[in-house]
Amino acid sequence: MTRSLRIITAAAIVSVGLASCESPTGQSAQQQPPVKSQLDSAENARRMELQKIFFSIPSPVEMASLIKEKGYRFDANMLNSTDNVTKYTGEVKQAVNLGIYGADLSYAAIFDEKQVTMNYFAGAQKLASNLGIENVLTGELIESLERNQESRDSLLNIVSDAYADLNGYLKENDRAEISALVVAGGWIEALYLSTIYAKDSNPDLIKRIAEQKYALTNLLDYMDKFGDVESLREMKKDLQALKEIYNKSEENKGKTTQSKDESGVVLIGTSTTITISDETLKAIETYVSELRNKYTSL
């Protein structure tokens, strides 16, 4: 056996030894009761499975951009005040409000409200830090926002990339449940803002609100994959109640069509429609407002 091979063999033996003798609590695995050990291995398997799940719903930016596109004006009074940042306690409320601030950030960035965007980013940074999330929403990103104030697209990219990275950080640190709450918070806030603007009966906004049934179903399916975990229990119940209202919507399944536009880009269409009555829209507005207030209240 050559010298380098002997070293690598020795290293492998030592590393296997290191990996096998330490449990997360520092106890020897052999000293743990068999039941606990089985539970640990089931929990590890569950966590490994969760790591492999791909999940996505449209970002709050996509909701906010329609509001801007339809000619509505920005109103900072609709947002959750950043004065509340330090007052939120408990992982669930902090995570949901981190998502809510993320949606408010996107809304401010879409409307090119530079100072509001900066304030909300700083607020989100504090809340992330309170949740134990470090080195994601960094001071460098705030400096980058300051440097790119003149470009709305740059602001949007910095905000979206930062939140995607934050969700990645949570997933890789076995806190995917917290990431799910952040995403849920952002989705609730984007829907809440849309329902306020939809009060003047803009058909495109109402259609977009109806289409949120897809995102809601996807979000609930994702949360179900975690099983009955304490941190998601309340949010799942709340979203399930909203889903019951959405179940009153009418969906007509149609066929997908494909063509190419004049520049050769694929254009995908469908005759599938999803509609909601005025009564259902009102019920969604009322419920989402209550839900948002429940999570933003101190």
Add this chain to the structure above:
Amino acid sequence: MNTRILTTALISLALYLLPLSSDAQCRAFTKNRCLPLLEGYVQNDNYNSAMLVPGDEAELLLTFYGGKEYRLALCAHPILGKVEYEVTDTSGETIYKGNSDSSNIFDFKMANTQQLIVKLRVPVQQTTVSAHEGCVSVMVGSKELK
């Protein structure tokens, strides 16, 4: 002798930490290698990356809004080979097929809001060497229709 002990200790530490760092590498891989594929688009703020091994299959249900232009980019670590992906509608009708090697970007416009499914499959490697895991990211970016 001391050098040998130090080398052994460093290699041991590296081997011990390797599984812990793979997910962190996936996040860094996504940021450094995949995010640039969405240039000109605003990234969806979800994190769609995972460490997969040969033979793994995954599925992602996505909602795309009408009146928007999208870019879907599959980004996979080369160690996994050609990761194949297929975009279908919810009834299973194929819209696009590609792989991480030569056709990893799919640009399209949505006339109406619709849910689409992205199915991906990591090829099984014909080798006697043990399977390696690698990062796979499904990147989604959007922009307004001009």
